[in-house]
Amino acid sequence: MLTDTLRALGEPHRLQMLDLLRRGPLPVAEVGEALGLGQPQTSKHLRALREAGLVVAIPDGQRRLYSVRPEPLRELADWLETYRSVLATNYDRLDTLLARFEDTE
């Protein structure tokens, strides 16, 4: 679900984690170290990402290599596509906005 993806990434540490894993798979310890997180917190956040389908864990000896799973990101990209017309238009000047309102009124 799109909402789950957004909620999972709405947490700063988890967003950083994904950005970190974007470069390639990493074990839990390195992820935690990179973000300055404790080991339990790291595992917890990785679990949240995993449950959102944003990440997969692959056993490698006594470690677990986490890597990005792109599916949810594709879904997010598809959703953003539906805003294509909105993104194209330059709505950001207030007067433009007001002008449009007067038109449609």
Place this chain on the structure above:
Amino acid sequence: MLTDTLRALGEPHRLQMLDLLRRGPLPVAEVGEALGLGQPQTSKHLRALREAGLVVAIPDGQRRLYSVRPEPLRELADWLETYRSVLATNYDRLDTLLARFEDTE
């Protein structure tokens, strides 16, 4: 901030609101009615969206017309772009993933 955008949209009602406003500006009452929300709840969520910069309110008599502000969505799109290579690759079959690990090991 990207996190704020994701966090704001991580709430199902707010995501629905944005999807609703994607078609064009609406007053609070119609937004609430469309989502089956009470008036205070509607205002509260719209405020959250507004504070995330995802929405603007324009006074129209005693009403306020809310509409989408594209800036944060552009930022989101830009962020997604950095995952372009990840999205392109077909990571989704587990064996493919494993094969890649064995390669890089």
Place this chain on the structure above:
DNA sequence: AGGGTATATATCCGTCAAGGAATGTTTTGG
């Protein structure tokens, strides 16, 4: 000016999520 409408804000409550410390589990190495 007054009454009604549309929206915003305040408050209370229940719930959930994040951080921290301790413990459990699996795997490796000897």
Place this chain on the structure above:
DNA sequence: CCAAAACATTCCTTGACGGATATATACCCT
């Protein structure tokens, strides 16, 4: 088989959040 390493899970506490109700504010109309 035992001890240590790497993670996962649990429990606790605390702060934030969403829903509901009540109240305040702003605006229009007559």
